[in-house]
Amino acid sequence: MRQAPHLALGLIGRVFAILLLAVLVEYGASTFLYERASQFSVRQDEAHRLAEHLLIASKLIEEETPNHRPEEAAELTTTRYAIAWRATLPKPPTVSPSLDRLTQQIVTWEPDLARRDLRVSLTSPGRDGFIAGALRLADGSWITFRTRQPVAELDMAISRILLALTPAVALILIGGLLLRQTLRPMRDLARAADLVGHGAVEVEPVPERGPGEVRDVVVAFNAMQARIHRLIGDRTQALAAVGHDFRTPLARLRLRADAIDDDDLRTSIQHDVVEMNQMVTSLLAYLSGEDEADVEAPAPTDLAVMCATLVDDVRDHGGKARYHGPDHCEVAVRRVALKRALTNLIDNALHYGKRVDVRLDATGDSVTIAVEDDGPGIPAAERDRALEPFVRLDPARGRDTQGFGLGLAIVQRVAAVHGGQFVLDDAPAGGLSARIVLPRS
């Protein structure tokens, strides 16, 4: 599962980034060039208009007597420029960068203004900038002027770039989504590949879609998946059939043994048959356990009674066993599978220890069944290995262990089918405590 997010981020992310970069560079470059050119002409235009207006204003106002000058100035005020006449020069605002370039442009356009001590500055610099200024008349009085609309040249440039980039961003988003869609088969494939061999019974082919290359990979993968499942299925079936057919000759042997007069020989052959049969049973349980547990639907079952019955059975056969727990505890479980798991644990406990304690603890959301013995236990380091199939931990004891070393693997599987856990731990008495924890839902 760790691969999947990596793929989604990696491939899509990279293509996304490349797309983003390309579009950004393209738009950035063109916008920059365009902006420079247009900005220049816009400014030029603005400067010329302002120059002309100022020239006309200064001439008209000069012609008037000082009394009429304010009225004249008011008349000259347009929607674009506010014009006012002052006897003295008002103090310019503190923070008002002068616009030398604009002054230059104005003067170049109307050289007459050069001798009028033209001052142009940007008021309230920031978001809404206004061009304001003053020029001196022949008699020493001043005309002040001011644009009535904010110019905000720099802001304009940035917002224009942003505006120009909006379609680019939209394109990138659309492109990214399309790409994601295109790569979805890859993600499905990763998911399916992750499931192979994890015990999924049904082989579900990955839908064959997406671009050609991806589809080829999907087709190849599906074929491989089918092949693997067929191999697993064939092997499981073959082994199950062998185990199964094994029982008929075993039955013959068992009946033939009954005809043997020598008591010792007969008992030992009977013992061999029992042992072989147990091996077949555990093999069949392991190989078919999964299917069977899947087929068996969970049904409400009294687990306390089940545990008590298994304990009673041990006692009836002369073993030492005790059940600790409530008289009743109803949980929906796969009964046959769970009973087999508990039987395995109890058989194990009696094999390695002298007595077995079965404890059932029920809480609101889980039920724990612990099977404890007083045997040697399993060292913590070997517990993981003990759960693997076909592993037997006691080579020193030789071949007195029955079965194929499948007992705990079967328990592990049964616990997993129930969405529960199987834990090996130290028992209070010093032996092994094997616990099945089942969720209670």
Added chain:
Amino acid sequence: MTAPNIILVEDDPPLRTLTARALQENGYAVRLAATAPEMWRAFEQGPVDLVLLDIMLPGTSGIDLCRELRRVSDVPIIFISAKGSETDRVIGLELGADDYLAKPFGTRELVARVRAVLRRHAVERAPADREKGELAFNGWTVNLPRRELMSPTGAVVELTGAEFDLLVSLCDNAQRVIARERLIELSRTRLGDSSDRSIDVLVSRLRRKLSSAGNPAPIITVRGVGYMLNTPVERR
């Protein structure tokens, strides 16, 4: 007394011979069959007291054969299976088989099962009533074909074969005292290893399983006589 007649249906020739010999040595008359048609032929040759049926047969499966056999006859059937799985057992019993024998089996086990089924069949000569339907008391349900006990809340309550038979015996004689000797006799028809003590043990285990939320089980001890299921039983 004539020897009981048994039809043995088994496809493996050596095993067929060995099983037949084991049965004959214990006083049974055996007719052999390897396939379903052979079984039908053997079936028509004379009286039949019991059929021993291997579940895995070439052609017709033992399960189908069992179903067909049940349609025409009430003869006791014992299933033999190499699978030994719980599902097979339940299917077999639901189809009306009387018992179930897992391969490999020894002579003693084989003869004990055959004897028990024959005796049970002779004792309970009420075939219409037998092995079908349910018994219900105090909310508990006894499913006869599946040999299952369900609690009032619908959970399966595990019973051993002996406990189940004891419960059925108590139900059959509900609200009447059954003498301990009679219960021992009845439980012997099953596997034949019950002692006096084990009846008391079985009763106490059954009581524990039938108790629910502070209500004691409805089985009372009648001192010096026996036991009684102290509640009416409904048959459905």
